[in-house]
Amino acid sequence: MNALVGFCKTETSLIIDTTMFNQWPDMENGDFSFLIGGEAGAGIARAGFLFAKACMRGGLHVFGTNDYQSLIRGGHNFYVARVSDREVFSQMDFVHLIIALNSETVVLHRNKLVPNGGVIYDKDDLSQTREEPNSSVKFYPVPMRRIVIEELKEPHNLIIMNSVALGAATAVTDYDLNLLAELLKETFKPEIAETNIKAARIGYNYIKEHFEANFEHKLRKMAQTKSPRIFLNGNEAVGLGALKAGCKLYVSYPMTPTTGLLHFMASNERDFNMVTIQPEGEIAAINMAIGAAYAGVRAMTATSGGGFCLMSEGLGMSGMTETPIVVMVGQRPGPSTGLPTYTAQGDLRFVIHASQGEFPRIVIAPGDFEECFYETVRAFNWAEKYQLPVILLTDKYVLESEVSAERFDMDKVTIERGLVIRDSYTESRVYGRYEVTETGASPRAIPSTAGAIVRANSDEHDEFGLVTEDPAVTTTMCEKRMRKLYYVKREIEERNIETTKFYGSEEAEATIISWGSTKGPIKEALRLLSAEGKNVNFLQILYLHPFPKAKVEEAMNKARKTAVVENNNTSQLSSLIRDHVLRKVDHKILKYDGRPFSPIMLAERIKEVL
Amino acid sequence: MVSLQDLNTSKKITWCPGCGNFGIIAAFKGALVELGLERERVVVVSGIGCHGKMADYVNVNSFHGIHGRVLPVATGIKLANSGLTVFGFSGDADCYDEGWDHFCHAIRRNVDITLIVHNNMVLGLTTGQTTATSQTGFRTKSTPFGAAVPPLNPIAHAIVSHGTFVARGFSGDPKHLQGLIVQAARHRGFGYIDVFQPCVTFNYLNTYEWFRQRIYKLEETGHDAGNRWKALEKSFEWGDRIPIGIFYKEERPTFNDNFPQLKDKTLEGMQIDKVNVDLILQSMS
Numbered sequence: 001m002n003a004l005v006g007f008c009k010t011e012t013s014l015i016i017d018t019t020m021f022n023q024w025p026d027m028e029n030g031d032f033s034f035l036i037g038g039e040a041g042a043g044i045a046r047a048g049f050l051f052a053k054a055c056m057r058g059g060l061h062v063f064g065t066n067d068y069q070s071l072i073r074g075g076h077n078f079y080v081a082r083v084s085d086r087e088v089f090s091q092m093d094f095v096h097l098i099i100a101l102n103s104e105t106v107v108l109h110r111n112k113l114v115p116n117g118g119v120i121y122d123k124d125d126l127s128q129t130r131e132e133p134n135s136s137v138k139f140y141p142v143p144m145r146r147i148v149i150e151e152l153k154e155p156h157n158l159i160i161m162n163s164v165a166l167g168a169a170t171a172v173t174d175y176d177l178n179l180l181a182e183l184l185k186e187t188f189k190p191e192i193a194e195t196n197i198k199a200a201r202i203g204y205n206y207i208k209e210h211f212e213a214n215f216e217h218k219l220r221k222m223a224q225t226k227s228p229r230i231f232l233n234g235n236e237a238v239g240l241g242a243l244k245a246g247c248k249l250y251v252s253y254p255m256t257p258t259t260g261l262l263h264f265m266a267s268n269e270r271d272f273n274m275v276t277i278q279p280e281g282e283i284a285a286i287n288m289a290i291g292a293a294y295a296g297v298r299a300m301t302a303t304s305g306g307g308f309c310l311m312s313e314g315l316g317m318s319g320m321t322e323t324p325i326v327v328m329v330g331q332r333p334g335p336s337t338g339l340p341t342y343t344a345q346g347d348l349r350f351v352i353h354a355s356q357g358e359f360p361r362i363v364i365a366p367g368d369f370e371e372c373f374y375e376t377v378r379a380f381n382w383a384e385k386y387q388l389p390v391i392l393l394t395d396k397y398v399l400e401s402e403v404s405a406e407r408f409d410m411d412k413v414t415i416e417r418g419l420v421i422r423d424s425y426t427e428s429r430v431y432g433r434y435e436v437t438e439t440g441a442s443p444r445a446i447p448s449t450a451g452a453i454v455r456a457n458s459d460e461h462d463e464f465g466l467v468t469e470d471p472a473v474t475t476t477m478c479e480k481r482m483r484k485l486y487y488v489k490r491e492i493e494e495r496n497i498e499t500t501k502f503y504g505s506e507e508a509e510a511t512i513i514s515w516g517s518t519k520g521p522i523k524e525a526l527r528l529l530s531a532e533g534k535n536v537n538f539l540q541i542l543y544l545h546p547f548p549k550a551k552v553e554e555a556m557n558k559a560r561k562t563a564v565v566e567n568n569n570t571s572q573l574s575s576l577i578r579d580h581v582l583r584k585v586d587h588k589i590l591k592y593d594g595r596p597f598s599p600i601m602l603a604e605r606i607k608e609v610l
Numbered sequence: 611m612v613s614l615q616d617l618n619t620s621k622k623i624t625w626c627p628g629c630g631n632f633g634i635i636a637a638f639k640g641a642l643v644e645l646g647l648e649r650e651r652v653v654v655v656s657g658i659g660c661h662g663k664m665a666d667y668v669n670v671n672s673f674h675g676i677h678g679r680v681l682p683v684a685t686g687i688k689l690a691n692s693g694l695t696v697f698g699f700s701g702d703a704d705c706y707d708e709g710w711d712h713f714c715h716a717i718r719r720n721v722d723i724t725l726i727v728h729n730n731m732v733l734g735l736t737t738g739q740t741t742a743t744s745q746t747g748f749r750t751k752s753t754p755f756g757a758a759v760p761p762l763n764p765i766a767h768a769i770v771s772h773g774t775f776v777a778r779g780f781s782g783d784p785k786h787l788q789g790l791i792v793q794a795a796r797h798r799g800f801g802y803i804d805v806f807q808p809c810v811t812f813n814y815l816n817t818y819e820w821f822r823q824r825i826y827k828l829e830e831t832g833h834d835a836g837n838r839w840k841a842l843e844k845s846f847e848w849g850d851r852i853p854i855g856i857f858y859k860e861e862r863p864t865f866n867d868n869f870p871q872l873k874d875k876t877l878e879g880m881q882i883d884k885v886n887v888d889l890i891l892q893s894m895s
């Protein structure tokens with residue numbers, strides 16, 4: 001019985017009560033969350049993006065994330081964003097303002113509203129009218145539909161309702177309508193932009209005329225200090241990294257949550273003199289990338305777990321032929337089709353072990369948007385220097401959430417291609433693509449190099465790439481390939497490359513250990529705990545393979561108590577730690593409902609294990 | 611320019627004596643000499659099967675990949691560097707079974723490469739099972755009661771997939787095959803040649819004799835290779851008389867032509883250490 005209770009205890013069984021809101025230190029300090037919801041097809045993600053970006057333009061920090069279902073029309077979508085005067089790393093558990101484009105939005109999210117929160121909804125939608133006589137919630141009925149049909153004369157364009165709603169939200173929060181108008185102008189074609197700006201103005205004026213200006217949670221613009229921030233999602237951060245790294249062939253078959261990267265690369269291919277291909281499937285994708293990489297081009301593919309299953313054989317071929325490629329895997333809940341548009345961290349073991357036989361690979365799990373950018377560039381460098389596949393392990397939460405980030409520092413980026421021979425090979429000995437070297441990486445002649453015949457082979461092969469079944473050569477070649485990981489580790493040490501990151505003070509009641517996109521909610525939860533006087537620190541593992549054993553061991557030695565936080569059911573990171581460090585972690589905080597952790601809920605669960 | 615001797619490798623050839631692959635390799639080497647290509651600018655991509663050993667036996671650049679994936683690898687190479695002349699060598703199981711989904715797509719893309727399929731109508735290297743082109747009733751260890759379903763018609767498929775160079779050769783006539791390979795390589799676009807390649811060990815049915823009794827050359831009958839419908843009609847000819855030669859040929863933009871960013875440039879030749887992403891950053895701010 002008890003075991004069963006423990007097993008079923010996920011976050012959803014915790015009820016938020018309003019006392020939790022009061023614990024939150026930023027409640028009075030310019031921390032504001034809004035939620036906009038409606039049917040799929042109502043432009044919810046776009047509307048959320050626009051309002052969030054308008055906040056960024058006003059100097060505020062923003063984190064936005066969307067929740068949508070795997071369907072095109074109907075269903076319920078929402079976008080929730082947190083706006084603050086300090087950097088924010090995740091969404092919040094509660095919201096101050098609900099912008100409801102359908103009644104379901106209010107029904108589903110009413111319990112997340114803070115005291116004195118507000119609800120903007122369609123005045124004429126009777127199913128939505130839910131005034132609560134004795135509550136502190138402020139209701140803002142706006143005749144959105146009627147405005148679109150009668151004032152704007154756009155009865156066939158009801159999607160414009162969301163611009164009316166955004167205008168209304170701007171007025172309720174006493175924000176700057178010009179910022180929103182500017183963004184609408186940049187986003188749409190001129191005529192469409194004009195209609196939407198008009199819609200926003202009408203919504204704005206309606207609030208100003210019909211309601212008192214007594215909404216407690218106002219948005220105040222802030223002066224920006226440094227160069228303007230950028231608003232982007234994880235897919236775009238990876239895409240920028242790939243372009244910056246000189247990725248010249250991107251091949252990918254659409255699969256949520258990586259499709260955004262395909263769109264990003266395709267829209268930039270001409271400006272960046274690169275090629276983006278949507279092939280007949282993931283098997284073709286990885287094989288095309290490998291072909292191009294063999295011919296000397298930086299190439300990349302991306303997919304989610306299902307597509308990665310299909311890529312497994314190709315992944316091994318990259319390892320065996322020593323052809324450098326970068327593969328981004330964007331996790332979503334499995335098994336099989338699972339929850340296509342939600343988030344998970346269930347593929348850690350899979351990507352580390354995928355494909356038959358033994359070959360070296362590197363697995364990096366960026367935890368935030370900056371890491372998405374810098375680690376993508378680095379992935380290409382590792383791939384080429386050590387001539388192996390590099391996997392960027394991400395998920396829906398980091399790829400499709402959006403954040404206002406500082407501009408990436410291009411001076412921090414270097415391009416390292418390793419041992420490449422171009423144009424002509426002049427040594428007296430015959431060129432051998434798989435020459436046995438100390439580091440395991442051989443000088444890589446690019447086909448068309450005069451004097452070099454370049455043979456890549458997925459069969460076991462000798463130094464010249466010719467097939468062999470000889471036991472001695474087989475042993476030598478296996479060791480040559482596997483040796484690379486040792487030299488990768490050595491380079492990491494020598495250059496002091498951050499394979500883990502540590503947050504918080506050395507002395508703490510407990511150490512959280514985690515990887516990937518849980519980073520944001522964890523950082524927020526720790527802030528919350530520290531406001532309560534609870535000191536917890538956090539070890540983020542950025543490189544999962546090769547595993548940074550020494551650093552994890554050191555952190556565990558110093559920890560009074562350890563807890564692993566993961567979006568999966570079996571705590572795959574705990575098992576990796578057990579493998580490498582030969583130790584058990586004390587606690588596991590797991591969540592596998594397709595939704596990311598959120599700060600208060602996570603803080604509560606951390607408190608339980610303190 | 612390359613000579614026949616330059617094309618030999620140190621590898622001992624392990625095909626069965628009399629295997630049809632000998633005719634194909636002779637035709638291919640002859641074609642390379644005839645085409646006057648430099649060895650360093652030629653890439654052979656081969657699949658898995660007896661045919662796959664081509665990569666080991668011809669002394670040019672090569673990529674010996676996994677089963678069924680010759681075409682995507684070759685496509686990637688050609689996209690990366692259009693200055694390379696790429697030849698794919700695949701088997702009937704490699705191309706028409708395991709790799710079938712790539713076949714129609716590579717053809718309709720009109721990737722500027724040459725594909726030579728060693729069609730012995732049997733899985734050779736796995737010791738003789740039926741493939742997509744095995745004749746109905748063909749008995750093997752995996753089909754002891756005879757293959758039940760009719761074979762695929764790859765030539766017809768190539769034509770309806772907008773193939774721009776669709777041909778069939780016979781390894782028992784290497785001179786004729788060499789001519790086809792030279793034309794396919796010179797063709798701007800996807801040069802496809804299905805080659806009847808007798809497997810003397812596992813195919814008791816489709817022997818040299820069997821082919822010799824049936825095949826005739828399209829070019830000797832005044833066949834109009836510019837006529838898609840006539841080509842399609844010819845592709846269905848099977849039985850007592852089986853045509854070889856060029857079924858269909860047309861000019862159409864190649865896959866690389868679709869990318870203005872590749873005009874007079876190759877991806878491989880692009881400088882990558884000074885990429886400037888400021889414009890995108892600006893649009894995001």
Ligand SMILES: Cc1ncc(C[n+]2csc(CCOP(=O)(O)OP(=O)(O)O)c2C)c(N)n1
Nearest residue numbers: 658659660661677701702703704733734735
């Ligand atoms: C993914 C995969 N499945 C199966 C095999 C086993 N296998 C080796 S060769 C071959 C087929 C060879 O037939 P074909 O392509 O016609 O070539 P042939 O030997 O007749 O030249 C197969 C199935 C493999 N290597 N890889």
Ligand code: SF4
Nearest residue numbers: 626629660734809810
């Ligand atoms: S098994 Fe058949 S195809 Fe393979 S080498 Fe022998 S004869 Fe040739």
Ligand SMILES: [Mg+2]
Nearest residue numbers: 701702732734
């Ligand atoms: Mg065969």
